[in-house]
Amino acid sequence: MLLQFLAAAGVLAVLTMVPGPDMAVTTKQALTSGWQDGLRTVGGITAGLLVWGVLTVLGLAAVLAASATAYTVVKLAGAAYLAFLGVQALWHSRRGRSGAPAPGAPAPAGNPWRTGLVSNLFNPKIAVFYTGLLPTLAPSGLSPQTGMALLVLLHALLTFVWLSGYVMLLARARAFFERPAVRRAMDRVTGIVLIGFGIKVATTQP
Known part of the structure; x- marks a missing residue:
């Protein structure tokens, strides 16, 4: 069982490091x-994964993955949200806006935690991933629900660590x-990458 869990961890680690909408946001x-x-955005993304995990364990994510109508509604909402974030980034570049706000300056509008949460919840591919791939990775010595729950927690932890490290790497190169x-x-x-991911989400099939 330990070897199965380690193999699953390796697969999840590779999938976590593949650039996608979460990294772009x-x-x-x-x-x-x-x-x-x-980091607040990473926290929102991680919370979104946990929500998807709960829905998966309860069997609701499978309903979304199997329902063409529900899947289409969620994916179009997610695509629109990613496109909105992309257009927002392009608008900032047009205005010549610089990086982080100066000390004492008001923070930009919007809640980064909510941004991460919403962008993740509106990605129906996670439902397909959790209901399609995770069951094949779950250790055989555990009940399906327990195995799935452990893998969801592991995936959320890997995502949090990976994206947090990525954020701190960007911070070290702040002057640049x-x-x-x-x-x-x-x-x-x-902006272009976010819009591209929005188009990709909108055109993908379950």
Whole structure:
């Protein structure tokens, strides 16, 4: 059972490190508002994974994955939200907005934790991932519900550690990213990537 769990951890670690909407949203928040808001965004994303995990254990995620109508509604909402974040980043670059706010300055509008949570909850591919792949990785020596719950917790932990480390890496290069030209370029790249992920989410099938 231990070997099965370690193998599952390896698979989840690889999947966690593959760039996707969560990383793009984290990048936008960290570069726009600073590393603190970047970590808050990671917290929201992690909370979203836990919500999906609870829905999976209860069997509700399988209903979403199997329902074409429900899947389409969630994926279009998620695609629209990612596109909105992308357009917002492009707008910031057009205005020449620089990186994190100066000390004492008002924080940018929006709640980074909520941004991470909403972007994650509106990604129906997680429901497909949890209901389709996780059961095949669950250790055979445990009940299906217990095995799934452990893997969801492991995936949430890996995601939190990976994205938090990524945010701190961006923070170490803060001086570079706060250069006006670099800031505008990163806003544009991040905006385009977010819009691209929005289109990808909108056009994918369960």
